[in-house]
Amino acid sequence: MWRSPSRLILRNNGCRSIISRAFISIETSHPPTIYALSTKYAKSAIGVIRITGSQSSYIYKQLTKSTKDPKAKLTSVRKLYSPDTNVSLDEALTIFFKSPRTYTGEDLLELHLHGGTAIIKSVLKAIGNLHDVNNDIHIRYAENGEFSKRAFINGRFDLTEIEGIRDMIDAETESQRIASLSSLTGQNRSHFLKWREDIVNNVALLTTLIDFGEDHDIEEVEQLFSTVSENIDKLQTEVQDYLRKVKSSEILLKGIRLGLIGPPNAGKSSLLNILANKDAAIVSEIAGTTRDIIDVPIDISGYKVIVGDTAGIRAMSTATDVIEEEGIRRAKDYSLSSDIVVIVRPVNLFEKDESDLVKHINKLKELNKTIIVVLNKEDLRDPTLSKEELIRAHSEMLDIPVENFQLVSCSTGNGIPELNNELINLFKMLSLSDSADPIVISSRAQDILEKDVLNGFEQFHYWRDQEDVVLASESLKQSVEGIGKITGDSVGIEEILGVVFSSFCIGK
Structure with missing residues (x-):
């Protein structure tokens, strides 16, 4: 019917x-x-x-x-x-x-x-x-x-606001809720409408050259073209900065991946249980209890964090069997894909050969991974050494700055609040939410900004250098149409409606 x-x-x-x-x-x-x-x-x-x-x-x-x-x-x-x-x-x-x-x-x-x-x-x-x-x-x-x-x-709403409603419903943590507000309240839409208006105004300037070019001398034409170029350069920078903020904030929706690595029996599983506030991993005095990756999603002060407990890293030659060897390989791979790497090690560990772990840490540093070192078992530390001396010794051994260290005891709870505060600061830094609220838009909108809007700007600059006013203007029209696809204010968006609404629940 x-x-x-x-x-x-x-x-x-x-x-x-x-x-x-x-x-x-x-x-x-x-x-x-x-x-x-x-x-x-x-x-x-x-x-x-x-x-x-x-x-x-x-x-x-x-x-x-x-x-x-x-x-x-x-x-x-x-x-x-x-x-x-x-x-x-x-x-x-x-x-x-x-x-x-x-x-x-x-x-x-x-x-x-x-x-x-x-x-x-x-x-x-x-x-x-x-x-x-x-x-x-x-x-x-x-x-x-x-x-x-x-x-x-x-x-009643444009597509960015509709997608904000969906993100709000899906929000699991406070940071995700705040991020979804940027679309739900129309903040994202106001950005897009402003950019669209600015681009249209610049297209209008180019149109005067196309329609009345013969009435302008060469110097006037060049000046007008230069003015449009400067305007588009500014817009391009704004859109690129906006996308960088979006991609940083996107981590809030997916969850911040935090990998726990370190030598066997360092207390990684104990630290995971404290962060998760439950017995998420088996804790034992026997070294090498954890043989595979244990992923536990938790909420830390409003941030969704995926904590991965891994097998203890030691030299392959000392591994007890092939299963532990595979666990060590997986632990290293997991840390390479983590957003934050937490190296857990006993505070009194100095005498063992940890060249394999140090070698892996160097690889993490080459990849510019965010690293924090947790010195566990603070309650058992050598009383003849001060906390500062202990941290400095470990810092020299691992070649990691002293400010990246936290001294804790998973048994007594000492240092855990300070560790939590440090982690929260890192979460804010990674998501760029320390100075402003996070911004989230759909992957659909991000793709259009990159492939339509920014690509239109790039094409404009190319044709501007070729002094082709008509094609330069058409390139900017591509950018305008791109923003229209994002908000829904455009002809030809029927094909994207199914993508936008298919993930909604019945009755919403």
Whole structure:
């Protein structure tokens, strides 16, 4: 019955394109009313069903047996009945929102039910049974992300804001929540709209050369071209800086990879358990207990951190068997892919040959890895040596600055708060969130910024050097179209909608 919308109709009001969708039906000019369970389908205190579309008021009246339309933004406790059998289904809290000032831009009804699965199932069935093609009543269950898709179609949000909503829902930690706000609150969109406006203004300057070039002398043409070049250089720097901040902030969503390495029986597993605040790894006095990588996702002061406990690193010639040898190889590989490498070693370890570990540390330094050394078992340290002397001795042995050292005891807890503070400072440095809130945009938007927007700038400079005004102008138009693809204010974005909304949950 329903066909996919064939095109987007755009009207540019100078700031934002107003987007509407041509919904086509053999029977009706309205899109179907959709409904979905927005809470988890499981026994709980409440279950919320959302309904949006032109038949929302009709559904309300059919379920409540009311003869009057629901009042907007007024909560009401109503008994719900099956329209087919008149059997009572539940007593629910109902809230009706009138278009266009709703999440979707359409009439929207919420039913807050008691959270029994049988109740939820019966109400969902009753709503679905109201579908009646013969009477031009089109009602169906929503697809993934369809509520948000309608919000976009009806101009309530642009694509960056929609993606911010998805990131907010997926946020597991405080830093992820803050990062998602940059899109959700429209901060990213304001950047894109400003860049788009600036590029359009520069295209307009080039257009004067194309349309009225004969009216300008060579010196005026060169001056105008130089002005546009300077403007584009500035924009290019802004976009590149923005992308660098985004890529640094992206680590907050994926999780900061923190690898624990060091000699056997140094206390790596004990430190992992303290950071995770649970027994995530087996701890034993026997050296070499950990034989493989143990990845544990934890929340450290609002940062998602993937802590990897690894096998103890020692010379292959001293390994007990081939399994330990493989564990050592994996430990080294894991540290090479970590964002932060924490080297854990006993505070009194001096006499053993650690050339293999030192060699690996040198490789980490060559790759500019962020390294911190944790001297564990502080409670057992040689009392004849001060803390400063111990750290200095280890610093000289490993050729790592003394400021990268932390002295702790996993047994007593001494030094753990200081270690936590140091790790948090490193998290802020890696994500560039120490001076400003993190910024997150989708990989889709990042790809467009690099391949369309920045590439358009590069092409502009090439054709500017060739003194080809027409192709230089067309290159900037590519950048404008790129920003339009990011925000959704562009013709030809149908192919990206599926990517944007496919990861949404039903009812959102």
